[in-house]
Structure formats: C-alpha cells, structure tokens
Amino acid sequence: MRRRLQIPPSKFVSLTKKDSSGNDVDKSFSELVDDASKIELTSTDVFNDFFKEYDQIVMINPTKEKFKTSVMDYHFYELMRIYSNALERENSVLFVMGFSFADEHLAQLTKRAAATNPTLQVIVFAFSDNDKDKYLRNLGITGKGTNNNIAIITPTDFKRENNSKDKKYEDLCKKIDRFDLPTINLVFDTIAASIHSSI
Numbered sequence: 735m736r737r738r739l740q741i742p743p744s745k746f747v748s749l750t751k752k753d754s755s756g757n758d759v760d761k762s763f764s765e766l767v768d769d770a771s772k773i774e775l776t777s778t779d780v781f782n783d784f785f786k787e788y789d790q791i792v793m794i795n796p797t798k799e800k801f802k803t804s805v806m807d808y809h810f811y812e813l814m815r816i817y818s819n820a821l822e823r824e825n826s827v828l829f830v831m832g833f834s835f836a837d838e839h840l841a842q843l844t845k846r847a848a849a850t851n852p853t854l855q856v857i858v859f860a861f862s863d864n865d866k867d868k869y870l871r872n873l874g875i876t877g878k879g880t881n882n883n884i885a886i887i888t889p890t891d892f893k894r895e896n897n898s899k900d901k902k903y904e905d906l907c908k909k910i911d912r913f914d915l916p917t918i919n920l921v922f923d924t925i926a927a928s929i930h931s932s933i
Contacts, residue, residue, distance in 0.1 A: 741784060745773055814843065821847035821854055830858040831918045834865065835872035845873050852881040859913040859921075863888045889913060892921070902928065 747769045750758040761769070775781070820826060821844065828844070835841040835858075848856050860866050869886045870876065878884050893907040906924045910917055 741781070745775070747773070814839070818843050818847065822851055824851070825853045826851070827855045827857065830856065831913060832861070832915065834861075834868055841873050845875065848884050849880040852883060854881075854883055856884040858884070858886045859892075859918060860886055860888045861914065862912045863890050887913075889917075 747766055749761060749766070751761050751765070753759045817840075821828060833840075835844065844856060848854055858869055860869055866886050866888050873884065875884065889910045889912055892913075893910060896903045897907045898904070902924055906920060909920060913921075
C-alpha cells in the first residue's frame with residue numbers, strides 16, 4: 735500500500751491576499767516571489783518523495799518542452815486527435831473554463847476547427863472582466879472568429895445578459911465576481927435546473 739505524501743501547508747505560498755475591503759485579490763508576481771523566499775526548507779525528504787511519485791504519472795508540465803512532449807508522447811497525441819475530431823463534428827459545443835489558450839497548439843486546433851466548422855460553438859468563460867483581450871490575443875482572433883462562433887463571456891457580460899431573466903438568475907448574478915470553479919458550478923447547476931424544471 736502506498737503511503738500518502740503530504741507537504742505541510744506552511745511550505746506553500748498563497749496566491750491571493752485581502753484588500754482593504756476584505757476581498758480576495760491576486761498577489762503580484764513580486765509579492766509571490768517575496769513570500770516564497772521566506773519559506774525555509776528544513777527537510778527535502780517529503781519533496782523528494784513527492785517528485786518520485788510525480789514522475790510516475792502522465793503529466794504535461796508548463797515548460798517550453800510541453801508541445802514537443804505532448805506531440806511526441808502517444809498519450810497526448812491521441813488526446814489531441816480526439817479533441818480535434820470532436821470539434822469537427824456537426825453541432826458540437828465546447829465550453830472552456832480555467833484555460834486561457836496560452837498553449838499555442840491547442841489554441842490553433844480550436845481556432846482552425848471554429849473556422850472550418852460553422853456549426854461548432856465555442857463558449858469561453860473568462861476568469862475576470864480583464865481577461866477577454868488575453869483570450870482574443872491567445873486565439874489570434876478579433877471579435878468572435880471567422881464564423882462568429884466563438885463567444886468569450888466575462889462575468890459582467892453574463893450578468894448583463896442574465897440578471898433580469900428570473901429570480902434564480904438574479905440570485906446567481908449576485909454571486910458572480912469571477913468565473914472560478916465554484917462559480918462555474920453554480921452557473922451550470924442553475925442552467926441544469928432551468929432545463930429540467932417544468933415550465
């Protein structure tokens with residue numbers, strides 16, 4: 735039986751901080767570096783054990799080699815082929831959350847599919863209002879793409895379109911500041927409840 739590896743919470747850096755109003759905001763890069771430099775590593779055993787286990791799983795690391803690794807490694811080549819084939823199917827819908835298309839090879843596959851398959855709908859939930867331009871830049875498009883089938887939805891866009899739908903959506907819109915995983919789950923739970931409710 736494998737023993738459970740646990741790195742103490744004190745060895746991690748929090749990515750957020752509280753602002754003057756008590757809201758969570760992202761730390762700057764220099765703040766993250768400063769926090770990381772204050773962590774003392776008294777024993778490297780737990781980290782060595784972690785990396786020993788980590789090396790046994792299939793993972794694409796965020797390095798410049800990741801494209802080469804993902805294309806050369808059969809597992810990832812096969813996943814990209816399946817992804818591309820799914821996007822080419824008639825009337826496909828791709829929901830994107832937590833991914834900014836910074837991976838060029840995936841951005842190009844998605845952009846090409848959206849350009850060649852006019853029935854494909856790509857719906858991207860941008861993490862924050864400030865991220866829309868980054869998504870457009872990473873996809874290399876202006877507007878909504880060649881076939882007008884790529885929608886990048888910011889939290890403000892979502893609230894503007896849905897705030898007056900009904901009470902459920904009004905309550906949902908009050909809870910949306912950014913599209914993180916819990917918020918996305920709330921959105922899809924509300925949509926699912928609307929689809930399955932008796933009208």
